[in-house]
Amino acid sequence: MRQFESRQQQQQQSVQDSTRPQAHVSARTAATKQDLENEMLDRAAALWTTRRIRSFFLLLDPPSRTTTQR
Secondary structure: OHHHHHHHHHHHHHHHHHOOOOOOOOHHHHHHHHHHHHHHHHHHHHHHHHHHHHHHHHHHOOOOOOOOOO
């Protein structure tokens, strides 16, 4: 998760560096951008958590193999 967060921060910094906010940008627009970033991070965290939970359940329930009795 730390790797994802650090990559996310690096991408945000590069985007911010390339597109500096202009002076006439309203506070409402800035809040909207922040809301979008927060929503994107929430979705990424939820996806990551879901994958971890699924892999945990797969470890608990190994696939059933057909056994032949002799």
